[in-house]
Amino acid sequence: MIVEGTYSFTGRPQAVWDLLLDPTVIAKSMPGTKELVRTAPDRYQGKMQVTVGPITAAEFAVEIALSDLEPPQRFVMTIDGTGRFGFTRGRARVDLQPENGGTRMAYHADLQVGGKIASVGQRLLDMVSRALLRSGLQALSRELEERLAQDGRTEEAG
Amino acid sequence: MTGAAGWIGRSVPRTEDLRLLTGRALFVDDVHLPGLLHVAFLRSDHAHARLRGLDVSAARRRPGVVAVYTAADLGDYWRTGPVLVQPVPVPGVVFHAATQAPLVRDKVRHCGEPLAMVVAESRYVAEDALADMVADLEPLPAVVDLEAALAPGAPLVHESLGTNLAAHAVQRKGDYDAARAAADLVVSRRFRYDRGAAAAIENRGIVASWDPKSEELVVWDTTQAPIPIRNGLAQFLGLRESQVRVIAPFIGGGFGPKIMMYYPEELLLPWASLQLGRPIKWIEDRQENFYATTQERLQIHDAELAVTRDGKILGVRDRFLHDTGAYDPYGLTIPINSQCTLLGLYDVPSYESEFTVVFTNRPIVTPVRGAGRQHGVFVMERLLDFAARGLGLDPVEIRRRNLLPPEAFPHNHQILFQDSAPLVYDSGDYAPLLERAVEMIDYERFKREEQPRARREGRRLGVGLVSYVEGTGIGPYEGARVTVQPSGGVRVVTGVGTQGQGHFTTFAQIVADVLGVDVGGIEVITGDTREFAWGTGTFASRGIVVAGTACHEAALRVRSKAVALAAELLGPGAQDLVFDGGRVSVRGSPDRSIPLAELARRANPLRGAVRPGTEPGLEATAYFGPDRGSTASGIHAMIVEVDPEAAMVAIRRYVVVHDCGRVINPQIVEGQIQGGVAHGIGNAFYEQLVWDENGQLLNASLMDYLLPTALDVPTVEMAHRETPSPLNPLGVKGVGEAGAIPTGAAFAQAVEDALDDPGLEILEIPLSPNRLFELMQAGKGADA
Amino acid sequence: MKPAPFDYHAPTRLDEALQLLAEHGSDAKPLAGGQSLVPAMNFRLAQPAVLVDLNGVAELAHVTWGRDGGLRLGAMTRQRVLERDRLVADQAPLLAEAVPHIAHAQIRNRGTVGGSLAHADPASELPAVMVALGARFRVRSLTGERWIPAAEFFIGLFTTTLESGELLVECEIPPPPARAGWGFEEAARRHGDYALAGVAAHLELADDGRCAEARVVLFGVGEGPTSSPSARDALLGEKATDGVVGAAAAAVAKDIEPSSDIHASAAYRHYLAQVLTGRALGRAFARAGAVAGPVP
């Protein structure tokens, strides 16, 4: 399954970059993330549990690896999640471009979903992935705005 | 031979129904035994993966769990299964055998392949324990696309073979290239017939019970072939055949996959019962059924038809790919069926057919109702439609011009059939079939009046009319034992299993006529290896032909025993005897008669002497093995209405004219055909197993795998014609699969006729509304 | 396919039920008809720790007149009851026409109005119908009660504005206005299957026959019931003509964002939504008496 699109952030690429590589932020922006820890500069491990309506997919053990990092422009994120009702694996390429004062993020992800989730839930997969992505991006931009606001305040204070 | 009673040919209500209608019939899941344990399987979520590790310790610790087994626990019992059907000896045939193992040891080759077996006090607890295990699987790129699978550098389903090619064979007759050169028109197309599930409403199930005291293993199995299972289990477990009893009780539909022998569960349950010394049950659930039970149908054909300007067939060339899934235990049966059935009712002077069987990371493929025949029919019938279009001929007319004439029988097609015998049609009379169907569907008037009128009202009606043959009733053999008991009751025992075909009744009808007794007084026993130990099984529409004939032969032997006895007892002049009403009497003098029961008692003297060589009892066993299969035939015609806005199709009428030789029980035959048509409609418009590029099945439930309902299947209007088969004394041919075979071809022709858009060609099965929408859009694009 | 273990409560009074839901919070799931929840549990895709079975709460199952006409439906009213109830047929014919499209009789014998609404399946009929009818829902919790308009109740995929501890207890459907018309259309693979696309349309005509109100609500083509403001704009103030119906049908395309699944591509759903809207509006105008002749 291919998921791609663009999203515009207020705030410069560097700010978005810092945001995207912060595990606490990733944890907030990936729906259902219960915990996420950095195990290496470019590796994260954690647990996710995505809930859609009555469907509570059991806990997923997730591993996230970042590669091809070109700060603050692009990186590749590889996700590997395994749970009792199936698995999800994928590779997402993220590009950040300055866009009149803000940042334009282009993402292209190739996701694989397998096991029971795929074989019983396919009717919803497309919708679910879109909904999760949307809420994730909204979380990110909220986070970013908070940060920028904070920076703003600290600047004033300084 | 038909006795006075004339049971054969009558729609006798089924004797087995009483038990089924009152809930008293025993199905495998109905077997309850003291101390019964229950099984659930941990199955792979991946289609292709290396098994790096599997920790089952937590599952073993769970309260209520009795045992958890992995491949390692099987020790020497870890073996791959046998090739069930040896490849047909076509010259130059290539066949690479690769068969399934009970549990995955190092590599997963399709989703749902079993990794571990949990035995627990209840199925609920067993399923709880599945959540205690997560297999460490290293995903490998999956082999899904048939052409990509054969490309150099493709990932391999079986590394040891060095290729994904499972088999390759070419059969030829005549000189196709010459035919092509001589042709006025050559039409060639690519056809795709996709994968479906057999979807019996009863999933598979096994109950195995090893009794350490009697040292006997009893296995209740949803199998179409109990005797081979008994023999295979004995061999696998190192037991004597006499220690293993396999019972195929009432089976909730078979349709092919329940023939497949030595399914992992079929070996593991008996093995575990021996390990634990307790009875043990596994009932496949619907989810498992979509992975663990064999499937059928994906083939891709590149075919061409060479014809003269007046529509005479000069020759056909077909090259096709056949998906066998991850393993090929069933040999070449399906592709050979496709290859042989393509020739249909037609006189085809030259034929060149080449197939390549491909391993993929999908569940195993074995025959499902039709068993490859519908592919051949779809390809040939579609090619004829396109040739007719090209020549400006009516689709019915081009068929009419190519039918084999009655004097052509027996007709040798000069290629080999699935039973390794030459493909020879035993008998048939095709033109009357065609004309009767044309008349029943009122073809001419539909084309002349109904269709144009509907057009004017903005409605899109279309008609399709196609033909098929079905090779049925193949060997090797079946047997039966008929006994007249001293009570007068008649007992008929045969080895074949039964899954709803009505054997209890039709076998009884055959015997009733020979012995002049009432069908109600005949008890038929099938599918219990303790009752009858020889035979193969119920498949290839062979039950009535092979086992039915064996019943007939056995009954005749009992009859002659009775004649000999009666002649003695009824005194001089008692040669010409009549069997009727359970009595044997001298023709013309009913006062000189004796009940069969009395003869049975006399045949078992308790004192005195008998002549040397005397066989006691009114009992006989007989076997029947035909030289080759008998060929049934028929025509399907349907009228559809297409909603061109919504791309939805509704079937308005469905007509079947068929010839399955002598009909024993018309009502049962009609039921077989109506049911087959429903299956065919499913394949044509509803049923498709959808896989993604990683070999994940995307519709493993009856919510998304669409079986046709009562609103989707019309009542079929039927006519029988009887051209008796010379290959058996009853003159019967099989009928079990006929209905399902040509439906897709008729459907495609009818939908095209309704839409009347020359740019729109239906080259694939199934055709979903979504797909029809795409084709219609593409058509529009072409016009623009 | 057996469900995971859970604890089970079967209250007989609403306050008990609310108490239990409050007590167990997000661990608890209310069990109404169970025709969607129990399959999910059998697949073990849903594993609630606690089920609060509402089937014993008699006060939740009723079909009565609304205060000023119209209908009040208790949340535990079986779908099968709606199908046969005279009052429903008179006061909410759109609802009566839609219900038989829900699965099959054997499912509707258990399935409930409230269960289907709270479940908010994107392909289900009742949410769209309730929005088209301008219904509102009474929601109770231990701490109190509130009314939520149907149009504000559904906020996404299986998501409603119900808070944890809240229970949908009743639907109120306003009486049909004088010159109202309705149409319901659904395309499914087989009768009773999830809709590939569907539409519930409600029209009100002024005395001059012009469209005074229009609610065109689609389902199966988004994450929930999807109202089409564009269709409404195309209809308001217009008389029933093929042109108007066609324009309104085409307009829904602007307001929907269908997904693809194995049964239908987004493109096909897009197309179906327009075809079905055209048919539904044709019926709606005819029923409102805007066009001569029988209902198409």
Added chain:
Amino acid sequence: MIGRRPVTLTVNGQRHERSVEPRLLLSDFLRHDLDLTGTHVGCEHGVCGACTVLLDGHAVRSCLLFAVQADGRAVDTVEGLARDGSLHPLQAAFNEAHALQCGFCTPGILMTLVPFLHEHPRPSEHEIRETLSGHLCRCTGYAQIVEAVRRAASAGGDAAR
């Protein structure tokens, strides 16, 4: 470990008391606890209809109900149809019209049809097919089932007994 619950059901007019886990499906309870194996299980997600039984007279999927939900209720299964040795008119019609082949889906279909014929003593073919569409049969193609229902209906009142 969640405790078992006492339940009391009246099945085919007979009272049964058992104690069950809350998660036990009614279909499993009938088949395995009460040994009423005439009710069959084909999908356990409510689609195939093989497990259909009557709950207080209404046809429902027993695989979508927990046994605890049937506490104090009346359940009817196929075993209850034939009375004192004589088949229910529907059962007889199924036999005459050859409306069953493997017979696995048949009990569920019969249980749907009993209340159906109460409500539709003279059903149209479409009404028959619509109610049958809640059941999957892989053998018959339905035609002979439709015919059996017609016969049972014209056999009159006692078909709806």
